[in-house]
Every structure is written in structure tokens, then in C-alpha cells.
Amino acid sequence: MKARVFVTLKTGVLDPQGEAVKHSLASLGFQGINAVRQGKVIELDLAETDPARAEASVRDMCAKLLANAVIENYAVEILS
Amino acid sequence: MKARVFVTLKTGVLDPQGEAVKHSLASLGFQGINAVRQGKVIELDLAETDPARAEASVRDMCAKLLANAVIENYAVEILS
Known part of the structure; x- marks a missing residue:
């Protein structure tokens, strides 16, 4: 069974990587970009x-290791 | 309009972050984890x-900046 975890910074938490990407895109000539946020995606093969049970286990992994609940949100997707 | 880009390492490319997560999960007592791969998710507000047109523009961004086509795959999702 495959699972995917998306870990993104909470709204209001400074995202320097996202800001860097935004500025790089602007300097490459891309216009109309209001905001960029960068997060992680973790693919698990279980x-x-x-x-x-897979989802419960993955949520437990998120709480214990994959995400920092103080500054990050996470979403779990069970694929097959 | 919001867009999401998933950037993951191609199959066969060594993923030290994924390996580190796999070992950490194992040492926390999680069993039955066959593989872990870690990638990036970039959320754009356009x-x-x-x-x-948004999708074409985001694919152009991927080719020029967001992904390294030699070692990474990317997928684009247009949200709303």
C-alpha cells in the first residue's frame, strides 16, 4: 500500500525557500505570481x-517524526 | 488561481533524505516500511x-527553474 504525506508550513510562518523561488521566477520574467510556498512530500511504500490501519499508522508517523506540528500542517493520502 | 507542483526524484536516483526518514521511522518502532522517497511540493498563487494558460505557465516554470529534469520528475495540478 502506498501513502503520500504533504507537509507544508502553516500560514504566517516565514517561508524563505518559497520567497527565494518567487524572486527567482520573477527574475526569469514570470509575472503575476502572488505567492509561493514550498513544502515536502513524502511517499511511503507500506x-x-x-x-x-495504514492511514492511522502514517498519521502516527507524522505526529512523531514527519511533521513539526508547531509550525507545519500535514495531509495524508492513501493511494492503493 | 492556485497551482501545485510535485517534484520527486526519478526512480533509481539515490534519495538520502528518504533513506534517513526510513531509518528514523524504523528506529521509532514503525515496521513494514518498504521504501520512503522524499520530494518537494511547491504551491503557487497566480x-x-x-x-x-496557468498550467502552460507553470510547466514552463518547472522546465526552467522548479525541477531538474535530469534527475527529477514533476507533476502539475491546477486547483481553482
């Missing part, structure tokens, strides 16, 4: 075959 | 209102 031996678990039950979707509900 | 002034463009036409979905087709």
Missing part, C-alpha cells in the same frame, strides 16, 4: 494492506 | 485566471 507492507500494511488495510487502508484504515 | 494572477492568471485561465486554467489552460
